[in-house]
Amino acid sequence: xxxxxxxxxxxxxxxxxxxxxxxxxxxxxxxxxxxxxxxxxxxxxxxxxxxxxxxxxxxxxxxxxxxxxxxxxxxxxxxxxxxxxxxxxxxxxxxxxxxxxxxxxxxxxxxxxxxxxxxxxxxxxxxxxxxxxxxxxxxxxxxxxxxxxxxxxxxxxxxxxxxxxxxxxxxxx
Numbered sequence: 001x002x003x004x005x006x007x008x009x010x011x012x013x014x015x016x017x018x019x020x021x022x023x024x025x026x027x028x029x030x031x032x033x034x035x036x037x038x039x040x041x042x043x044x045x046x047x048x049x050x051x052x053x054x055x056x057x058x059x060x061x062x063x064x065x066x067x068x069x070x071x072x073x074x075x076x077x078x079x080x081x082x083x084x085x086x087x088x089x090x091x092x093x094x095x096x097x098x099x100x101x102x103x104x105x106x107x108x109x110x111x112x113x114x115x116x117x118x119x120x121x122x123x124x125x126x127x128x129x130x131x132x133x134x135x136x137x138x139x140x141x142x143x144x145x146x147x148x149x150x151x152x153x154x155x156x157x158x159x160x161x162x163x164x165x166x167x168x169x170x171x172x173x
Contacts, residue, residue, distance in 0.1 A: 021060060024081070025067045026052070026128045032064060035105050035127060040083070056083065072129060080123060080131035087136050088113075088120045088169040094134045095122050118145055118156030118163060136167035 052064040106127035121135035
């Protein structure tokens with residue numbers, strides 16, 4: 001395989017074209033499928049007896065693989081999965097619904113919405129102990145932040161980091 005040139009003009013060793021998927025684990029595929037379809041609103045297919053594929057808003061997929069009983073640990077906070085909504089008000093509404101339906105869907109460790117790492121968001125863990133973040137982001141997800149390039153100091157971790165206007169709560173005059 002020859003070296004490839006990235007969008008930034010840098011040479012890479014691998015000639016890769018598309019970040020296509022990630023993997024989640026499930027303790028109970030049937031329950032997990034209902035959660036993903038009915039609560040999260042994901043498109044879901046079952047390509048194998050022990051797996052689901054999910055997607056939302058694009059062509060990237062996550063493979064969801066059933067684990068052996070007792071083998072699934074809790075996903076760490078830093079390995080969370082992000083799901084975008086448009087505004088801070090949408091984050092607050094999602095938080096309200098997560099709190100309302102937490103018992104039904106076995107949701108836990110639900111944080112309060114706050115401005116953090118360049119966006120307004122909250123976290124929760126699902127029935128399979130996978131960590132999720134619901135955040136206000138413009139179309140294209142974090143592409144707005146990626147396009148800013150390298151940052152100095154705290155960068156996007158600063159509470160004063162300038163977020164896209166479209167994601168912020170509109171203030172009354």
